[in-house]
Amino acid sequence: MILDLIEFLRQRLKRVILVSCVILALLVGFDALLLDKGRAHTAAEHLPGFWAVFGFVSCVVIIFVSKWFGKLGITRQEDYYDQ
Amino acid sequence: MINNLWLHPGLILMAGALALPLVKGRLFRPYLLLVPLLAFGAVMMMPQGMYGVFPFLEWDLTFGRVDRLSLVFAYIMTLMCIIGTLYGLHVENPFEMAAAWIYVAGSLGVIFAGDFLVLFLFWEVMAFSSVFLVWFRRRPESVWAGFRYLLVHAAGGMVLLAGIVLLYHATGDLGFHQLDVSRPTLPVYLILIGFILNAAVPPLHAWLPDAYGEATVSGAVFMCAFTTKTAVYALARGFAGMEILIPLGVVMALYGVVYAVLENDARRLLAYHIISQVGYMVAGVGIGTELAINGACAHAFAHILYKGLLFMGVGSVLYMTGKSRFTDLGGLYSRMPRAFVFTLIGGLSISAFPLFSGFVSKSMIVAAGFDDHLYWAAFLLTLASAGTFLHTGLKVPYFIWFGKNNCTKDTWEKAEDPPVHMQLAMGIAAFLCIFIGVYTPYLYDMLPYAAVYKPYTAYHVTESLQILLFTALGFFVFLKKLTPKPVISLDMDWFYRKGGRVFLLGAQKGMDYLSARAHQYLGQALPRRLNKFSQSGPARLSLLLIRPLWYLTGVPVKGPEGVEKRFTDTFNQSLFSIGSSAVFIILVLMVLLFFVT
Numbered sequence: 001m002i003l004d005l006i007e008f009l010r011q012r013l014k015r016v017i018l019v020s021c022v023i024l025a026l027l028v029g030f031d032a033l034l035l036d037k038g039r040a041h042t043a044a045e046h047l048p049g050f051w052a053v054f055g056f057v058s059c060v061v062i063i064f065v066s067k068w069f070g071k072l073g074i075t076r077q078e079d080y081y082d083q
Numbered sequence: 084m085i086n087n088l089w090l091h092p093g094l095i096l097m098a099g100a101l102a103l104p105l106v107k108g109r110l111f112r113p114y115l116l117l118v119p120l121l122a123f124g125a126v127m128m129m130p131q132g133m134y135g136v137f138p139f140l141e142w143d144l145t146f147g148r149v150d151r152l153s154l155v156f157a158y159i160m161t162l163m164c165i166i167g168t169l170y171g172l173h174v175e176n177p178f179e180m181a182a183a184w185i186y187v188a189g190s191l192g193v194i195f196a197g198d199f200l201v202l203f204l205f206w207e208v209m210a211f212s213s214v215f216l217v218w219f220r221r222r223p224e225s226v227w228a229g230f231r232y233l234l235v236h237a238a239g240g241m242v243l244l245a246g247i248v249l250l251y252h253a254t255g256d257l258g259f260h261q262l263d264v265s266r267p268t269l270p271v272y273l274i275l276i277g278f279i280l281n282a283a284v285p286p287l288h289a290w291l292p293d294a295y296g297e298a299t300v301s302g303a304v305f306m307c308a309f310t311t312k313t314a315v316y317a318l319a320r321g322f323a324g325m326e327i328l329i330p331l332g333v334v335m336a337l338y339g340v341v342y343a344v345l346e347n348d349a350r351r352l353l354a355y356h357i358i359s360q361v362g363y364m365v366a367g368v369g370i371g372t373e374l375a376i377n378g379a380c381a382h383a384f385a386h387i388l389y390k391g392l393l394f395m396g397v398g399s400v401l402y403m404t405g406k407s408r409f410t411d412l413g414g415l416y417s418r419m420p421r422a423f424v425f426t427l428i429g430g431l432s433i434s435a436f437p438l439f440s441g442f443v444s445k446s447m448i449v450a451a452g453f454d455d456h457l458y459w460a461a462f463l464l465t466l467a468s469a470g471t472f473l474h475t476g477l478k479v480p481y482f483i484w485f486g487k488n489n490c491t492k493d494t495w496e497k498a499e500d501p502p503v504h505m506q507l508a509m510g511i512a513a514f515l516c517i518f519i520g521v522y523t524p525y526l527y528d529m530l531p532y533a534a535v536y537k538p539y540t541a542y543h544v545t546e547s548l549q550i551l552l553f554t555a556l557g558f559f560v561f562l563k564k565l566t567p568k569p570v571i572s573l574d575m576d577w578f579y580r581k582g583g584r585v586f587l588l589g590a591q592k593g594m595d596y597l598s599a600r601a602h603q604y605l606g607q608a609l610p611r612r613l614n615k616f617s618q619s620g621p622a623r624l625s626l627l628l629i630r631p632l633w634y635l636t637g638v639p640v641k642g643p644e645g646v647e648k649r650f651t652d653t654f655n656q657s658l659f660s661i662g663s664s665a666v667f668i669i670l671v672l673m674v675l676l677f678f679v680t
Contacts, residue, residue, distance in 0.1 A: 002420040002421065002423070002424055003417060024552055024553065024556065030545060031545055031549060035542060036541065038542075039542040039543070042458060045546075051547075051549035051553075053553075054465070054466075054553075055469050055549055055552070055557075056554070056557050058469035058550070059469050059470075059473055059556075059557030060557055062340055062341070062466070063344060064564075065341065066340075066342075067564065074573050075345055075570040075572050075573075076572075076573060077570065078569055080573070081581075
């Protein structure tokens with residue numbers, strides 16, 4: 001059953017991507033237009049799609065900062081400690 | 084420890100562990116399940132109060148302080164013990180499960196300890212029993228990782244003990260209560276160091292990925308649940324509101340995320356995410372409000388289940404294929420679909436997806452941060468949660484079950500869903516992860532304080548979904564950047580792994596040098612000189628006196644025919660020389676003696 005579902009989605013990969021993009025757009029649209037932001041903690045959160053941008057930027061920052069950090073000499077060959 | 088009909092669940096596990104090697108045959112597996120069930124039952128039936136108080140020397144040792152804080156930890160730990168034991172039913176070695184149970188008993192001992200002596204006793208039991216869960220993997224690397232684990236914990240234990248002794252010296256009280264965190268003294272700091280070493284706070288954290296990556300398949304499931312969470316309990320009990328824990332917790336949350344990007348071994352990646360997740364709890368303890376402490380407890384509760392589930396999912400891949408590195412795996416969804424779904428549920432729970440357990444626990448700590456106007460901490464913790472989803476929710480499932488297929492033919496053929504008991508254990512953990520996320524009173528009613536928190540508001544759900552789904556977008560956009568490479572990352576253990584070697588090399592070379600010099604001077608030069616001195620000393624001394632007389636009389640002194648040569652020859656060959664040497668040495672000794680006394 002699990003396998004059938006995965007295969008079903010994989011065969012329609014383009015449509016899955018399209019639906020995912022629509023969901024992202026709807027989410028930001030809901031945040032910008034309909035959501036009551038009375039529970040926001042800071043003023044910045046009132047900007048439309050603030051958390052969407054925050055999520056994406058966080059992801060990019062984590063990837064690039066970590067890669068940069070790794071290149072400072074942190075990543076080594078697997079047999080490093082055996083030498 | 085029976086006192087007023089109170090039975091310590093740790094005692095049940097310890098007795099069960101001691102009898103375990105004696106149980107053979109068909110009774111073995113039912114017995115394995117019975118003992119943790121009994122321990123869980125003992126916790127369920129336990130009324131609050133003080134039990135197991137024994138006078139010892141001049142102190143009263145308290146083995147059973149039962150209150151809401153200790154109960155919530157004991158509940159989840161004994162529950163996890165059942166799940167972990169079920170997962171490890173295939174293990175033939177009875178000593179492995181015995182070690183695991185004694186380890187859990189150690190945790191429970193700490194949780195119920197009412198004073199620092201009992202706490203320290205069980206603290207050490209944990210370290211010395213859990214190390215066997217690493218050693219029983221029986222790889223050469225495991226042996227060394229185990230020794231490193233033990234040494235680090237022994238050092239941490241010593242610091243903790245020093246703190247306890249100094250605290251007792253200063254206050255005369257051994258009771259384990261909230262410490263004075265507003266004006267911390269040296270003993271308080273020493274106890275704190277002992278605790279945060281077990282909580283894996285950088286830079287005292289490297290033992291965790293080092294040992295957990297090398298533990299046995301079922302051993303890692305136990306280890307990921309107990310050591311760090313027991314430390315979180317100890318911090319919540321003694322250090323609530325200690326402000327330094329807030330930045331430390333935030334650093335932990337980010338540190339684990341950064342290393343997870345670089346990690347190629349799935350179990351080590353999960354280990355780094357323990358550091359990250361425990362960071363939330365440590366920060367929660369640092370914030371110290373009722374909501375924050377509730378959040379730390381709730382997150383520890385949820386974490387034990389989803390992290391156990393993740394280690395079980397990835398462990399089942401390791402168990403079936405013998406591989407845990409992403410560069411040896413990939414594309415396994417058609418071979419191990421159930422393990423994939425269970426791991427995904429664990430991944431969504433740790434990522435705090437709505438309707439999963441992390442959502443109702445992690446957000447409590449972040450909310451407490453916002454409520455306390457600690458915006459930098461709250462925003463950085465939120466940033467780290469994006470990283471959590473990036474790795475545990477996306478990277479782990481994607482690069483094991485999808486992505487590029489790096490499996491060898493052998494790996495591919497071995498890969499299939501694990502035995503039923505493993506699936507059952509994962510199923511129970513997965514169910515609880517969702518149940519906690521859906522039915523919040525189950526967890527919230529167990530928390531120590533009455534602080535009210537409502538996670539399911541439209542704003543919070545939309546906020547979380549945006550962060551998570553746009554993180555997913557970033558994952559797929561930068562997928563190539565995230566492709567694992569067959570590398571390792573250096574961490575703080577470098578200092579004692581490489582540093583240890585430098586020390587060894589220095590010690591060896593230094594000793595070689597010292598030995599050579601000692602041989603040269605003490606073994607050769609000094610005896611030679613002494614010998615020469617005792618042989619020719621008396622003659623020379625006599626010459627010193629007699630030479631001026633010869634010069635006065637005018638006899639030839641130097642040269643082969645001179646009196647000097649004849650004198651020394653006679654001196655050396657005659658018996659007189661032996662006697663005179665003896666007299667001379669006695670004289671020298673007397674002079675020495677005179678100066679020494």
